[in-house]
Amino acid sequence: MQIDNTVLAKLEKLSHLKIDDSKKEEVIEQLSGIxxxxxxxxxxxxxxxxxxxxxxxGGTPLREDTPREANNIAKDILSHAPQGKDDFFIVPAIIE
Structure with a gap:
């Protein structure tokens, strides 16, 4: 797959990132190298x-599977999100 300005524009839109025009060629080179x-x-x-x-x-090391008390991990994580509701992230729609 070849990275060009069209692909880069699509990646910008999907990732909700804005790449400065002066850096686009550098980013295209880096992505092509990857x-x-x-x-x-x-x-x-x-x-x-x-x-x-x-x-x-010996394969992949496994940890002991022990039950834990209910915790507030989801609430702690969502407290840092821009938007969240009912233990879910709210994100912009990306499908047109």
Whole structure:
């Protein structure tokens, strides 16, 4: 995928970010570099690998699954949000 001004404008709209005109070329170069780097992963031969392959010895460490008392984590997180209602974030619609 090639990043151009059209794609960058769409990303700006979806992310609700405004990129200064003087920085747009730099951002396009950076995003293109990221996509090229990620595209290198397509060159890896993973056909012989098990889908659950892990580089960690013994697999992924798990924590003890212990029940906790009800807490106010959701209310604490939502207290920092610009808008929230009934334990949910309220965000602008992005689908036209």
């Amino acid at each position: 996509l090229n780097y990620v595209d290198n992963l397509n060159e890896l031969d993973t056909d012989a690998l098990d889908p659950s392959f892990s580089t960690l010895d």
